[in-house]
Amino acid sequence: MPTIKDVAKLADCSIRTVSRVLNNSGIVKEVTRVKILKITKDLGFVPDPQAKSLKTKRKYTIGLIHNGITSDVNRQRVETITRLFNIIGYAILINYADNIKLEEEIINKLKVRADALIIFTSMEDTNSKILDKITEEDYPFILIDPFKKVDYPAIYINRITGYKEAVIHLAGKGRKKIALFINSYRSNERLEGYKRGLSESNLEFKENLIIHSKDNFITNFDDIENLFDLINGSKIDSVICHNDKVAVSLMHHLNQKNIKVPENISVIGFDNDAYAQFACSPLTTIAHPGSDLGVYIYEQLHNKLEYNCPIENKTFDTNLIVRMSS
Numbered sequence: 001m002p003t004i005k006d007v008a009k010l011a012d013c014s015i016r017t018v019s020r021v022l023n024n025s026g027i028v029k030e031v032t033r034v035k036i037l038k039i040t041k042d043l044g045f046v047p048d049p050q051a052k053s054l055k056t057k058r059k060y061t062i063g064l065i066h067n068g069i070t071s072d073v074n075r076q077r078v079e080t081i082t083r084l085f086n087i088i089g090y091a092i093l094i095n096y097a098d099n100i101k102l103e104e105e106i107i108n109k110l111k112v113r114a115d116a117l118i119i120f121t122s123m124e125d126t127n128s129k130i131l132d133k134i135t136e137e138d139y140p141f142i143l144i145d146p147f148k149k150v151d152y153p154a155i156y157i158n159r160i161t162g163y164k165e166a167v168i169h170l171a172g173k174g175r176k177k178i179a180l181f182i183n184s185y186r187s188n189e190r191l192e193g194y195k196r197g198l199s200e201s202n203l204e205f206k207e208n209l210i211i212h213s214k215d216n217f218i219t220n221f222d223d224i225e226n227l228f229d230l231i232n233g234s235k236i237d238s239v240i241c242h243n244d245k246v247a248v249s250l251m252h253h254l255n256q257k258n259i260k261v262p263e264n265i266s267v268i269g270f271d272n273d274a275y276a277q278f279a280c281s282p283l284t285t286i287a288h289p290g291s292d293l294g295v296y297i298y299e300q301l302h303n304k305l306e307y308n309c310p311i312e313n314k315t316f317d318t319n320l321i322v323r324m325s326s
Contacts, residue, residue, distance in 0.1 A: 002043040010043075011036045022047055022088065023306075047089030062301065063114035064094045065106050067122045071243070071271045073290040074120075077144075080294025081118065088302070090115075098122065104130050116140035116301045126150050140304045142297060142311055147186075153300070153311035155293065159186060159270075160193035162286035162318030163240065166268045167197025169284075169320055170238045175266055176203060179236040181227065181246060183213040190270075194240065209236060213246065224253045231265055238262075238326070244269035244276045247283055251325065255280060266326040270318075277323060284326035289316045 004022075008015045013032060020028050021036045028036075039045075062085050069075050082092045093114060097103035100122050107130055110117060117140070124147045131152050134141060143154040163180075170178050180194045191210065198205050209230070213223045227250070230236045241247040247269030251261050261267050261281040269276055272287035293316055303309040 002045040004045070004047070006043060007036060007039050007045055010039045046086055059113060059115050060089055061091045061093055061114045063106075063110035063117045064092055064120075065097050065103060065110070065117065066094065066120040067096070067098050067103070072273045073271055073288060076290030077294040077297070080291045081297055084295065084298040085302075100124070104128070107131075107134070111139060115305060116142075118142055118144065118297055118301070120144045121146050123147065123150070128152075140301055140311070142300060144293075144297070154313050155297065156313070156315040157288050158315050158317045159189040159286075159288070160196065162270065162288070162320060163190050163193025164197040164200070165193075165318075165320040166240050166284075166286055167194055167203075168201055169322065170240075170266055170268070170326060171197070171201035171203060173266065173326065175238040177209070177234075177236045177238070178203070179209045179211060179227070179230060179239045181211045181213060181223070181239050181250070182242045183246075185242075187212070187242075190240075190242065213242065224250070228257065228259075231259060236265070238266035238268070240268045240270075242270060244271045244273040244283060244285055247285070247325075248276065248279050251279055251281060251283070261325050268320075268326055272321055279325070281325045282323035284323045285321050286318050287321050288318045292316075 004015055004018055008018045011018065011032070013036070017028060017032065018036055021033050022040070064078065064081065066074070066078065069078060078094070085092055093110065095106045095110065097106050103119065103122055107117060107119070111134060119141060121143045123143070126148050127150070131141070135152060141153065143150065143152055145157045146154055167178055178198070180191065182190050195205055211223065211226055227239065239250065241250060247267050251267055254261055254265065259265060267281075267283065269283050269285040272285045276283040276285050296314060300311045304311050
């Protein structure tokens with residue numbers, strides 16, 4: 001395994017200079033900094049968090065709590081966060097919590113083992129006793145995609161923009177009978193975007209065009225039959241789905257019934273999963289940020305840990321990616 005001494009030797013500089021570059025501390029000439037970073041990358045050198053922690057009393061560990069990596073975009077976020085923190089010598093300790101009780105238990109356990117927490121939260125309230133406590137302690141943490149606006153450091157995903165854009169796109173294609181196929185998770189945001197899109201397109205909102213799926217990811221038989229009834233009765237000419245998994249599953253069932261996409265009906269998904277563009281009819285989808293959101297999380301926590309900068313909240317919009325299915 002390459003060591004910091006190997007990097008210093010190849011860069012023709014002191015170990016202290018290499019350390020300054022890797023820790024983003026002290027003044028180092030730009031040409032030297034670039035040279036050192038290139039050498040560390042070529043060698044595959046990663047600073048040892050345990051060795052550093054003996055000197056700084058930091059743990060050089062980031063705790064990450066997630067509530068389900070079910071899409072490519074979530075995987076991109078976690079991979080980006082891990083890669084960037086690994087480069088500067090931090091280990092990532094990942095835990096899974098799909099409900100708020102478990103999430104709070106893990107926060108209590110992780111905060112004594114990590115320098116900061118990244119929480120893909122299941123929190124539905126606007127406040128939390130445990131988050132109030134660690135806020136008072138000035139313990140660094142950031143919430144990802146909370147259900148409501150909170151008074152803690154947080155990153156939000158605006159699903160409304162993407163669903164509004166999807167309706168406006170379909171209306172622009174002459175579609176006037178647009179159904180919304182959603183499940184219970186974050187349905188309010190999707191429904192609000194749908195309604196705004198209808199309003200801006202001068203289309204009437206009809207409650208019977210909202211189909212509430214019983215399955216979070218893949219359409220089941222009852223859901224499909226409800227859609228077929230609407231399609232066969234010429235009551236809908238397009239469907240905006242809860243996610244890409246539902247949309248691709250729907251297109252499969254439509255194909256079996258010889259209902260053509262987009263000739264007979266347009267279909268739009270959400271997530272921009274990698275497989276969506278390779279569906280039988282490449283899927284139009286609503287995209288939300290992956291790697292760029294991961295970069296933002298890293299920057300905010302890194303600046304907090306190194307320079308005590310306040311963590312800045314940010315809202316990321318969603319946007320439509322148009323393909324052949326619409």
